[in-house]
Amino acid sequence: MYQDKELVIRPIKHEDLTRLWELMCKDEKPEWKKWDAPYYEYKSVPYDKFMEKADSYIDREDFWGIEVDGVLRGIVSYYWEHEPSRWLEMGIGFHEAGSWGKGLGTRALSLWMNHLFTTLPLVRVGYTTWSGNQRMIRVGEKLGMTMEARIRKVRYYNGHYYDSIRMGILREEWESFTHNS
Secondary structure (H helix, E strand, C coil): CEEECCEEEEEECHHHHHHHHHHHCCCCCCHHHHCCCCCCCCCCCCHHHHHHHHHHHECCCCEEEEEECCEEEEEEEEEEEEHHHCEEEEEEEECCHHHCCCCHHHHHHHHHHHHHHHHCCCCEEEEEEECCCHHHHHHHHHCCCEEEEEEEEEEEECCEEEEEEEEEEEHHHHHHHHHHC
């Protein structure tokens, strides 16, 4: 568990599962999906179907909850792009519009990066977003990340092409950034 004032990131617990379903799977057309890779198809999942596999979310190292004022509001995660070379990508999802635009994502990802760099033998941490999500690009900049790649016009959404954006930070950059912040 890592904490920054009222914001906590921590592993998912059994008592979080209903709330996790409400955030991630309940709505037919969730607002968050407009920002989180909307060019990929999304389908809501009925509660009973979600609960069949819900235990797989509990106590995972690569998928934690974001709690704000004691309420689960989103998730942070990571996956291995290529584990033998220690290429790790992370992600974040705040699933309710009321959590957006308050700096919570920056704070949660800062805690998550700290956790990843202090518990895993990583040289770099990064994430991929799209040019339609300016907030995520700004979060990376606030965290001292570099835009490492812009793959132009590869994301088609609502009749427009967008760029795929890769943000990243090296361990030595993160160490320098955290010591100077």
